[in-house]
Amino acid sequence: MRICIVGCGAVGSLFAANLAGLDDVEVWAFDLNRAHVDAINKNGLQLTGAGEAHGRLHATSDAAELPQCDFGIVATKAMHAEAAITMTAHAFRDGAVASVMNGIGNEETIAAQVERVIRGTTFPAGKILEPGVVQWDVKGDTSLGPFEPQPARADEIAALADACTRAGMPTHAVADARPAQWRKVIFNSATNPIGALTGLTHGRVCEDKALRALVSGLVNEGKAVVAEQGIVLDMDPEELIDRSSQPDQAYGHKASMLQDIEARRPTEIDYLNGGIARFGRDLGVPTPLNDAVTALIKGAENSWI
Amino acid sequence: MRICIVGCGAVGSLFAANLAGLDDVEVWAFDLNRAHVDAINKNGLQLTGAGEAHGRLHATSDAAELPQCDFGIVATKAMHAEAAITMTAHAFRDGAVASVMNGIGNEETIAAQVERVIRGTTFPAGKILEPGVVQWDVKGDTSLGPFEPQPARADEIAALADACTRAGMPTHAVADARPAQWRKVIFNSATNPIGALTGLTHGRVCEDKALRALVSGLVNEGKAVVAEQGIVLDMDPEELIDRSSQPDQAYGHKASMLQDIEARRPTEIDYLNGGIARFGRDLGVPTPLNDAVTALIKGAENSWI
Numbered sequence: 331m332r333i334c335i336v337g338c339g340a341v342g343s344l345f346a347a348n349l350a351g352l353d354d355v356e357v358w359a360f361d362l363n364r365a366h367v368d369a370i371n372k373n374g375l376q377l378t379g380a381g382e383a384h385g386r387l388h389a390t391s392d393a394a395e396l397p398q399c400d401f402g403i404v405a406t407k408a409m410h411a412e413a414a415i416t417m418t419a420h421a422f423r424d425g426a427v428a429s430v431m432n433g434i435g436n437e438e439t440i441a442a443q444v445e446r447v448i449r450g451t452t453f454p455a456g457k458i459l460e461p462g463v464v465q466w467d468v469k470g471d472t473s474l475g476p477f478e479p480q481p482a483r484a485d486e487i488a489a490l491a492d493a494c495t496r497a498g499m500p501t502h503a504v505a506d507a508r509p510a511q512w513r514k515v516i517f518n519s520a521t522n523p524i525g526a527l528t529g530l531t532h533g534r535v536c537e538d539k540a541l542r543a544l545v546s547g548l549v550n551e552g553k554a555v556v557a558e559q560g561i562v563l564d565m566d567p568e569e570l571i572d573r574s575s576q577p578d579q580a581y582g583h584k585a586s587m588l589q590d591i592e593a594r595r596p597t598e599i600d601y602l603n604g605g606i607a608r609f610g611r612d613l614g615v616p617t618p619l620n621d622a623v624t625a626l627i628k629g630a631e632n633s634w635i
Numbered sequence: 636m637r638i639c640i641v642g643c644g645a646v647g648s649l650f651a652a653n654l655a656g657l658d659d660v661e662v663w664a665f666d667l668n669r670a671h672v673d674a675i676n677k678n679g680l681q682l683t684g685a686g687e688a689h690g691r692l693h694a695t696s697d698a699a700e701l702p703q704c705d706f707g708i709v710a711t712k713a714m715h716a717e718a719a720i721t722m723t724a725h726a727f728r729d730g731a732v733a734s735v736m737n738g739i740g741n742e743e744t745i746a747a748q749v750e751r752v753i754r755g756t757t758f759p760a761g762k763i764l765e766p767g768v769v770q771w772d773v774k775g776d777t778s779l780g781p782f783e784p785q786p787a788r789a790d791e792i793a794a795l796a797d798a799c800t801r802a803g804m805p806t807h808a809v810a811d812a813r814p815a816q817w818r819k820v821i822f823n824s825a826t827n828p829i830g831a832l833t834g835l836t837h838g839r840v841c842e843d844k845a846l847r848a849l850v851s852g853l854v855n856e857g858k859a860v861v862a863e864q865g866i867v868l869d870m871d872p873e874e875l876i877d878r879s880s881q882p883d884q885a886y887g888h889k890a891s892m893l894q895d896i897e898a899r900r901p902t903e904i905d906y907l908n909g910g911i912a913r914f915g916r917d918l919g920v921p922t923p924l925n926d927a928v929t930a931l932i933k934g935a936e937n938s939w940i
Contacts, residue, residue, distance in 0.1 A: 527832050528934030538937065540930035547923060618852060619927060625845035626931075629833030632843065 331493060334358040334399040334421055336414050337406030338366065338375075338389065340456040340586075341430060343464040345403050347375040348497040350385030355493055357387035358396055360418055367391050369462025379456065379466040381498065393417040401490050402427035403450070404440060408601035411439045419443035426482035428474055428490065432586075433601025434515055434609070437477040447477035448487055449507035451514045454499065457589060467583045468574070471500050475507025509564040516552035516567040517574075518585075519602040520545045523623045525585035526597065527630070533581030536571060544619070545571060551617040552606050558613045587627070594634045599627040636798060639663040639704040639726055641719050642711030643671065643680075643694065645761040645891070646735060648769040650708050652680040653802040655690025660798055662692035663701055665723055672696050674767025684761065684771040686803065698722040706795050707732035708755070709745060713906035716744045724748035731787035733779055733795065737891075738906025739820055739914070742782040752782035753792055754812035756819045759804065762894060772888045773879070776805045780812025814869040821857035821872040822879075823890075824907040825850045828928045830890035831902065832935070838886030841876060849924070850876060856922040857911050863918045892932070899939045904932040 331354060335346040338361035350357040359375075361367055370389035377383040390396065402422050406414045408431045415427070428448035429436040441447045453470025474491050476482060487503045494501035504510065524535050524545060535541050549567050556563060575581055590597045603620040610617035636659060640651040643666035655662040664680075666672055675694040682688040695701065707727050711719045713736045720732070733753035734741040746752045758775025779796050781787060792808045799806035809815065829840050829850060840846050854872050861868060880886055895902045908925040915922035 524931070524934070527931050529938035530934055534937070535934065538930070538934055540926070541934050544927045544930045547927065618924065621845070622849045622852065622924060622927060625843070625849045626829070626832050629829070629835050629840065629843055629846050632839070633834035 331401070331489065332356045332358065332397065332399045333401045333403060333490075333493070334360060334396055334418065336360050336402050336404040336418050337410065338363075338370070339405065339407070340458055340464055341452060341454065342403070342405030343375055343458070344377065344454050344456060344466060345405065345430070345494070345499060346387055347377045347383045347385035347464070348499050349493060350375065350387040351383060352493060352497050355497070357385065358399065359387055359389040360391070360393060360396060360414070361389065362391050363461070364391050365461040366458065369460075373462050376463045377456075377466045378459070378463065380469045381466045383498065393421070396421040398423060399425050401425055401486075402444070404429050404431060404436070406431065408433045408436055408598045409596060411436050415440050415443045426486045426490070430472065431601075432514075432518055432598050434511065434605040435601060441477060441480045445480060446482040446486070447480045448474050448482045448490065449477045449511060450474045451507060451510045453514065455583060455586065471502065473502050473504050473507050473510035475504040508561050512552070512556045512561055513563050513565055513567050513570065515602060515605065516549055516556070517570050519552060519606055519620060519623075520548035520567065521571060522585040522587040523599060523603060523627050526587040526591045527623070527626055529588065531581065532583045532585060533575045533577065536575035547619045548603070548623065551610065551615070551620050554615045555606055555609045555613060555617065558615050559609070591630060596631055597627055599624055603627070636706070636794065637661045637663065637702065637704045638706045638708060638795075638798070639665060639701055639723065641665050641707050641709040641723050642715065643668075643675070644710065644712070645763055645769055646757060646759065647708070647710030648680055648763070649682065649759050649761060649771060650710065650735070650799065650804060651692055652682045652688045652690035652769070653804050654798060655680065655692040656688060657798060657802050660802070662690065663704065664692055664694040665696070665698060665701060665719070666694065667696050668766070669696050670766040671763065674765075678767050681768045682761075682771045683764070683768065685774050686771045688803065698726070701726035703728065704730045706730055706791075707749070709734050709736060709741070711736065713738045713741055713903045714901060716741050720745050720748045731791045731795070735777065736906075737819075737823055737903050739816065739910040740906060746782060746785045750785060751787040751791070752785050753779050753787045753795065754782045754816060755779045756812060756815045758819065760888060760891065776807065778807050778809050778812050778815035780809040813866050817857070817861045817866055818868050818870055818872050818875065820907060820910065821854055821861070822875050824857060824911055824925060824928075825853035825872065826876060827890040827892040828904060828908060828932050831892040831896045832928070832931055834893065836886065837888045837890060838880045838882065841880035852924045853908070853928065856915065856920070856925050859920045860911055860914045860918060860922065863920050864914070896935060901936055902932055904929055908932070
């Protein structure tokens, strides 16, 4: 089986390095970060931290080099999805492509270029330490299911999930991937921007009573938007937030949005709180706290200009 | 008439330098910033920007040096009010003391040490450029009225207001100073922390539609808290916000809270949004956006620790 990781940043690298350890999987990685690509081709891809792995794979910044692949796993930042899939779609003429990106709306972007799409949600997190070396901060499960309007086949989804699980990334093939996706969107929207606006790690956000109350306020708006769509969450995001704030979990993790803000990169706010607020507007569900947080993060982005 | 400015930071310096220009007023300034005090004693106090002034006055960091004064004007940060008035109260045994501090609850702090108290609200703003030199960013009016439980006499309030007005700081003696004070608290609470969280100047906050909507959300909560107390605002804070965001007004002004955040100093959030939220809780008026903003700013302060 040949799998191409499209966007080999922190999360893409977790999939790439782990999958490369399987004998029956050939891994390609497409990324525009040439230093990272060169280091991977020269020395392999090293994971350190919550899990260790060293994977040998083919990395490239030139989409024309990609062979035909059975699967794509798109792991770019949400705002780069369209450009990335436009460049790489030719490699998936007979393949199915999964999104493991943050937020909502990404499968629609992939489906504009690729026939069979997998709605994916992944919880592991990390950061690139240096070209070719990625710190694995947080372990976690992945869910893969059909993207309803243009679904991949059930056997395809099962095969990809099985490969990921065998590689050390526990992955569930599910019939409806929306509950897991919304759970993660709500989780991220309720915690990521709070870390970004305050500079606090996930654990410190959660142990501050007033911030934890704000997190719950954001969660409750997200739950109302989900309920209005008739989706039943598979787990309460509150549970996930409390569990992940433990010292042996993501206590010391700097949310990716905080990493973005500190590096003055655009954040994924439009696909997280902005996505919840957009669904809320369409569904007639008020989301004043998500509106506020979206405006504040976008304001912070604009302050660099 | 002898007036002591207690806390000669940006706002205190505007009063001190202007009042020092009057022949019939002797000005003292008490401040713990020794470099600023030394520069004032050596070279006088220089204002530049929206207004120019150069005042000769007595400055000291030693409260024991203060003579008996007819008036005090306390212009410290709200969280330093208690320490400042405790150190200087002996100079106001026969005098009346006004607060021109931000937020609510400051008159109560002064009244614990001084007999006759003036409830004051001032709109001018600026920043210390270097010891002895203050940039006057924003001009504006001041209101002085009785602090209801321990009021100064009407003739005293009128005399202080008259002196400030003659000195170039237009000041109104009013029978009820609460409307002006709440107007300013609402104005500051709706705009200051948004600048602080985003890094944007007042004008850029106001021209961003989503942030301007958040500002209005904060204003509306403040108005509900005011209405519940039976106080009728003298002007809509929205009007003030729009007017002050014009290019010839405070467009380019960095809110004092943004200056505090950038310098990693504690902010006045507890006396602004925190004060509105506290009144809201006591009155049974929900203030979710003020709660959120208070939590975020305090979280940012805690991130430095």
